[in-house]
Amino acid sequence: MTLKQKIRAGRTVPPACYYLCMQTLREVIEDARGKRIAIGHFNISDSYQFRAVKEAAKACAMPAIVGVSEGEREALGVHEAVALVMAARAEGLNLFLNADHTHTIDKIKEAIDAGFDSVIIDASHLPFDQNMALTREAVAYARACGRDVLVEGELGMIGSGSEVLDAPPADIDKDFTDPQQAAQFARETGIDLIAPAVGNMHGVLRSGAQQKLDAKRVEEIAQSTGLPIVLHGGSGSPDEDFVAVAKAGAAEIHISTDLRVAYRKGIEQGLQQFPDEVAPYKYIAPGEQAVEKLVEKFIKLFGGI
Ligand code: G3H
Numbered sequence: 001m002t003l004k005q006k007i008r009a010g011r012t013v014p015p016a017c018y019y020l021c022m023q024t025l026r027e028v029i030e031d032a033r034g035k036r037i038a039i040g041h042f043n044i045s046d047s048y049q050f051r052a053v054k055e056a057a058k059a060c061a062m063p064a065i066v067g068v069s070e071g072e073r074e075a076l077g078v079h080e081a082v083a084l085v086m087a088a089r090a091e092g093l094n095l096f097l098n099a100d101h102t103h104t105i106d107k108i109k110e111a112i113d114a115g116f117d118s119v120i121i122d123a124s125h126l127p128f129d130q131n132m133a134l135t136r137e138a139v140a141y142a143r144a145c146g147r148d149v150l151v152e153g154e155l156g157m158i159g160s161g162s163e164v165l166d167a168p169p170a171d172i173d174k175d176f177t178d179p180q181q182a183a184q185f186a187r188e189t190g191i192d193l194i195a196p197a198v199g200n201m202h203g204v205l206r207s208g209a210q211q212k213l214d215a216k217r218v219e220e221i222a223q224s225t226g227l228p229i230v231l232h233g234g235s236g237s238p239d240e241d242f243v244a245v246a247k248a249g250a251a252e253i254h255i256s257t258d259l260r261v262a263y264r265k266g267i268e269q270g271l272q273q274f275p276d277e278v279a280p281y282k283y284i285a286p287g288e289q290a291v292e293k294l295v296e297k298f299i300k301l302f303g304g305i
């Protein structure tokens with residue numbers, strides 16, 4: 001039963017923002033999966049980056065997911081992030097909010113209680129059984145909250161920092177996520193989406209070397225779990241790999257480092273261009289524009305536009 005059907009049947013209370021949004025995130029992800037395209041997930045930590053994502057989604061007339069990890073939530077504010085997304089929805093945009101890489105149940109509860117559309121319980125560094133136990137707890141809290149909050153689980157190590165790296169982190173998985181173990185993980189936790197290791201890595205290499213994504217493995221995991229795949233660590237992947245993994249079942253693709261790099265470079269240009277300027281919105285503007293341009297490129301690429 002979809003959220004709309006449940007509301008109509010009087011079986012659930014709609015979230016306050018419900019009527020402002022044209023579709024639920026679950027519907028958007030299912031739609032993308034059916035069309036074999038992916039929805040872009042873009043990390044932000046301030047209102048300029050937020051506006052860049054929002055304007056790019058508006059220009060493409062496509063849904064988009066705004067992601068805030070624990071650190072990014074600390075920088076921006078949990079309730080501030082919700083308020084920004086709700087304001088965009090009030091303009092009729094299909095913009096959603098994800099609590100990215102969340103490591104504790106307390107932080108999961110905080111995000112769900114604040115009104116996030118989805119949460120990621122990131123316990124992939126723990127032994128399999130402990131990962132499953134924590135993930136199950138997150139799912140139980142989401143199911144009991146009275147809203148349709150999606151829960152994503154992670155299986156496989158792909159590094160943790162959205163930064164420019166000299167070398168791949170030592171602890172990333174050389175063997176990609178096993179489709180059968182992923183099926184057990186999905187079955188026994190009840191998650192809605194799964195984030196595997198398929199050649200992806202958080203961050204980019206300073207050398208500019210690109211990562212190779214294994215679309216066949218994405219397809220195998222999509223089939224074995226029956227779930228939409230979330231591709232993390234998107235920065236530093238070839239464009240054709242994005243298209244291939246979306247076709248294979250990756251319905252959501254995360255980009256952060258590329259946006260951070262573009263934002264910083266833009267701000268550096270702004271500072272050079274206006275050496276005596278002290279109004280932040282003036283010297284930050286080139287950074288915001290650079291992020292918007294890049295997000296637009298990714299939305300179009302992932303969406304097959
Ligand atoms: O959750 C965030 C992403 O997976 C971003 O990864 O920094 O490699 O683009 P990235």
Ligand code: ZN
Pocket residue numbers: 101202232233254
């Ligand atoms: Zn990630």
